[in-house]
C-alpha cells in the first residue's frame with residue numbers, strides 16, 4: 141500500500157552530507173518503502189549529486205533561504221548563526237504532504253518504520269545526553285506554513301539554546317517531555333551511536349530491536365576507514381566503543397558500496413553523451429566540487445590497487461597488538477541476535493568490505509606523517525587513519541585516478 145500524501149524527509153546542505161542522505165534513502169528502500177522520499181538541499185549541492193539524489197528520492201527540493209519569503213529572509217539576516225537550523229525548519233513547508241517523518245542524513249534505517257506515521261506532531265525520541273529533551277535527528281511532524289512561521293518567529297525571538305535546531309525545537313515544543321507519552325518515540329527509533337557504549341548493558345539487551353541508528357556527533361560514517369586486511373572498520377576511542385557500532389558502520393558502508401556507488405556509474409554514463417564540461421543541471425553560482433567520475437568497483441585500476449596497502453601503516457604496531465582486529469572489530473561477534481536474523485543485514489555482512497574500503501584508502505596523507513608523528517598522534521588520541529575529511533579526499537583521489 142502506497143501512501144502518497146506522507147513522506148520521509150531528510151536534509152543535505154553539501155555533497156558530503158548527500159552521501160549520508162543517499163545511504164539513508166537506500167536503507168529506507170530496502171524495507172518495503174510505502175511513503176514518498178524527499179530530500180531538501182541547498183544551492184551548494186553540486187549538479188552531479190542532484191542527479192544522483194534524484195535516482196533515490198522522489199523529490200529533490202532546493203531550499204534557498206535568501207530567496208525565500210521576506211520573513212524567512214529577515215530571520216536569517218537577524219540571526220545568521222541559525223542558518224542551518226532554519227534550513228531544517230523548511231521541512232514544515234512541505235504542505236503537499238499531510239504528515240512526514242524527518243530523519244537526519246546521518247541516520248540509517250534497519251527495518252520498516254511505517255508505524256511512525258501513526259504518531260502525531262511532535263513525536264521524537266529522548267536525547268541520550270539530556271533525556272528531558274528530545275533528539276531532533278528523527279521526528280514526526282505535520283507540514284504547515286503556520287507552524288513554520290511560528291517556528292521562525294520563535295527562532296528570531298529566542299534563538300536556540302544550543303545554537304542548532306534541537307535547542308530551538310525543544311523550546312518550541314517544550315511540553316514534549318510531560319504532555320503525551322505517545323509523542324515519546326521509543327529509543328529504538330533513534331538509537332544514537334554514543335549510547336551504545338555509554339550504557340552498554342542496555343545496548344546488549346535492547347540493541348537487537350533497533351530500527352533507526354543515528355551516527356550522532358562529530359564523527360560520521362563517511363569519516364571512517366576500513367582495515368583492508370580484516371575488512372573491519374576502524375574507530376577512534378576505546379575498543380569497547382567500537383564493538384557495538386562496528387556492525388552498523390559495516391552496514392552503512394555496505395549500502396554505500398552496493399546501492400550508492402553504482403548510481404555514480406550510471407550518472408557518469410549519462411554524462412558521457414554530453415559535451416566535455418557540460419553540467420547536467422545548471423547551477424551557475426556554485427563551483428562544482430570534485431566528483432567521483434566513475435564506479436571504482438567495476439573498474440579496478442592498478443593505481444588504486446597500489447594505494448590500498450596503506451592501512452596497516454596507520455596503526456602503530458604496538459597498539460595494534462593491544463587491539464586485535466578479530467576480537468575487537470569482528471562484526472559477527474557483536475551482532476545482536478535479532479539483527480542477525482535480518483536477511484538484508486546478513487547479506488550486507490557477507491559482502492567483502494575489504495575490497496571497497498581498500499580502494500578508498502588514502503595513502504598520500506599517510507605518507508606525509510613520520511612514524512614519530514603518527515605515534516604521537518596515536519598517543520594523544522588523535523588517530524589520523526579516520527581523517528575527518530576522509531570523504532573529500534576519497535573524492536579527490538577517485539577523481540584523479542579514474543578519469
Ligand code: UDP
Nearest residue numbers: 151152153154157244245246277356357358
Ligand atoms: N546537515 C547538513 N549539512 C551540514 C550539517 C548538517 O545537511 O553541514 C543536516 C544533515 O541532515 C544532518 C542534520 O543537518 O544529519 C543535523 O546535523 P548532524 O547530523 O551533523 O548533527 P548531530 O546529529 O551530530 O547532532
Ligand code: MN
Nearest residue numbers: 244246277356
Ligand atoms: Mn544527526
